[in-house]
Amino acid sequence: MSENKLNLTLKIWKQAGTNAPGSFETHKVTVSPDASFLEMLDELNDGLEREGKDPVAFESDCREGICGTCGLVINGHPHGPVPRVATCQLHMRNFKDGETIYIEPFRAKAFPVLRDLIVDRSAFDKIMYAGGYVSVNTGGVPDANAIPIPRDIAAEAFDAAACIGCGACVAACKNASAMLFMSAKISQLALLPQGQAERHQRVEAMVAKMDELGFGACTNTYACEAECPKGISISNIARMNREFLVSKIVSKLTD
Amino acid sequence: MSWLFRSLNSSVGKKVIMAVTGLSLISFLMIHLFGNLTLYIGREAFNAYVDTLDIIKPFIRVIEVVLAGIFILHIYNGIRLWIENRNARPVRYAVSGTAENTDFSSRTMFVTGSIIFIFLVLHLSTFWYNFNFTGHPETGSHDFYTIIVYWFSNKLYAVAYILSMALLTFHLNHAFQSAFQTFGWNHKKYFPLIKKIGLVYALIMGIGFASIPIYFSFICGGNQ
Ligand code: SF4
Ligand code: FES
Numbered sequence: 024m025s026e027n028k029l030n031l032t033l034k035i036w037k038q039a040g041t042n043a044p045g046s047f048e049t050h051k052v053t054v055s056p057d058a059s060f061l062e063m064l065d066e067l068n069d070g071l072e073r074e075g076k077d078p079v080a081f082e083s084d085c086r087e088g089i090c091g092t093c094g095l096v097i098n099g100h101p102h103g104p105v106p107r108v109a110t111c112q113l114h115m116r117n118f119k120d121g122e123t124i125y126i127e128p129f130r131a132k133a134f135p136v137l138r139d140l141i142v143d144r145s146a147f148d149k150i151m152y153a154g155g156y157v158s159v160n161t162g163g164v165p166d167a168n169a170i171p172i173p174r175d176i177a178a179e180a181f182d183a184a185a186c187i188g189c190g191a192c193v194a195a196c197k198n199a200s201a202m203l204f205m206s207a208k209i210s211q212l213a214l215l216p217q218g219q220a221e222r223h224q225r226v227e228a229m230v231a232k233m234d235e236l237g238f239g240a241c242t243n244t245y246a247c248e249a250e251c252p253k254g255i256s257i258s259n260i261a262r263m264n265r266e267f268l269v270s271k272i273v274s275k276l277t278d
Numbered sequence: 279m280s281w282l283f284r285s286l287n288s289s290v291g292k293k294v295i296m297a298v299t300g301l302s303l304i305s306f307l308m309i310h311l312f313g314n315l316t317l318y319i320g321r322e323a324f325n326a327y328v329d330t331l332d333i334i335k336p337f338i339r340v341i342e343v344v345l346a347g348i349f350i351l352h353i354y355n356g357i358r359l360w361i362e363n364r365n366a367r368p369v370r371y372a373v374s375g376t377a378e379n380t381d382f383s384s385r386t387m388f389v390t391g392s393i394i395f396i397f398l399v400l401h402l403s404t405f406w407y408n409f410n411f412t413g414h415p416e417t418g419s420h421d422f423y424t425i426i427v428y429w430f431s432n433k434l435y436a437v438a439y440i441l442s443m444a445l446l447t448f449h450l451n452h453a454f455q456s457a458f459q460t461f462g463w464n465h466k467k468y469f470p471l472i473k474k475i476g477l478v479y480a481l482i483m484g485i486g487f488a489s490i491p492i493y494f495s496f497i498c499g500g501n502q
Contacts, residue, residue, distance in 0.1 A: 047372065099371060099374045099375030100375040127371055127372060130367055130371055133366070195379060198364075198367070200366070230289060234288055237365075238289075239363035239366030240292055242363065242387065243384060243455075243456040244384040246380045249380070250379055257459070258464045258465060260459065261459050261463065262462060263290075263462075264293070264294075264459070264462040265463075266462075267288075268290075268294070268461070271285050
């Protein structure tokens with residue numbers, strides 16, 4: 024059914040390395056509307072490699088919206104124009120024949136470009152190492168439901184835990200702030216009994232780490248919530264602020 | 279670094295400074311507007327109101343110093359956040375989706391804030407300066423109502439006022455709900471209401487303050 028294929032012009036960001044200068048490269052592609060966005064890039068790369076040209080570097084893994092590696096900024100929107108999907112779940116039928124599509128990497132000081140569309144998101148890992156965990160002593164395996172957790176609390180924690188750590192919130196924020204990501208991780212633990220022991224030191228350490236890594240501060244524009252593929256709510260950021268302020272007041276002198 | 283300095287210097291701390299100083303200014307604006315509305319009762323009412331302020335002058339002076347401090351902190355911290363936040367994205371996007379994923383008030387806080395600052399300088403160098411020191415710029419009279427009439431007979435001055443108040447409305451619309459979010463007071467139960475209150479507050483302030491130059495400049499034409 025070649026008649027309903029889409030003819031598209033792609034403007035793709037090419038950059039050889041972190042400190043190399045970058046620029047847009049133009050490619051013309053003809054693609055089935057049923058292809059996913061990443062399949063479209065796969066086809067483009069196949070063609071480029073056959074011609075002996077340099078393929079476009081981009082990242083992906085699960086291709087089902089759960090691993091968070093595939094973020095691209097498509098026409099100014101992290102993960103593209105469709106709300107609540109990751110780039111790998113975005114389909115070409117959402118674009119119009121003849122359209123020009125700009126494809127850029129996530130842009131943030133804390134996410135340096137490694138090559139073309141691939142950025143280094145290890146800053147998120149560093150935030151997690153700072154406090155995004157619960158310490159568990161070794162010993163017998165606890166009973167699954169030994170600690171009672173009200174259903175609505177469990178549901179709220181689960182909503183926060185839906186964050187896939189993709190970094191689209193940073194990419195969308197005009198301040199490249201990591202608050203939505205961080206607040207999702209903090210909320211998920213602060214809501215549950217298992218997270219209580221390290222509750223205060225966690226929020227303080229994670230906020231300090233985020234600041235140190237060069238992310239911006241939140242100015243409550245809520246672009247993150249609009250672009251997040253998992254619909255993480257900005258009420259998590261409010262919870263994080265609350266946790267932070269309470270901790271500042273009640274935590275130990277040494278913290 | 280002391281505990282307090284470190285806390286206020288963090289990303290969340292800086293937001294708290296913006297919110298606390300912002301909410302103080304929000305309360306001040308409300309009082310300011312109520313005072314101004316005596317203009318509509320008439321010359322005597324307004325002059326009496328300003329005279330009352332004169333009687334409690336030492337107290338007013340303290341408030342002015344505190345207000346100036348709050349303003350400076352708000353502005354200094356706002357500029358700092360703006361610079362740091364810009365540095366967090368050294369390379370900008372070729373195509374930006376900001377216009378679609380944020381609202382106008384929220385993404386223009388720095389611009390509206392800067393213009394409001396210019397307005398503030400204009401405002402203080404005319405009304406505040408005349409009221410406190412010189413009296414009427416031509417006659418030296420301390421009939422405050424006449425000073426208002428004098429300045430607003432300048433149409434350009436009045437238009438600058440009205441435009442600034444329009445921008446103030448946008449600034450306040452974002453400011454109010456933003457402060458609540460910063461303090462962590464956001465819940466699906468009541469946050470939509472907070473946003474509405476913020477909008478209504480911003481509109482009352484904007485329209486209330488702008489109505490004065492409109493009235494004196496364009497309705498009465500300075501013929502009171
Ligand atoms: S909060 Fe949303 S946008 Fe940010 S990392 Fe998590 S899933 Fe991605
Ligand atoms: S490739 Fe895993 S979320 Fe897209």
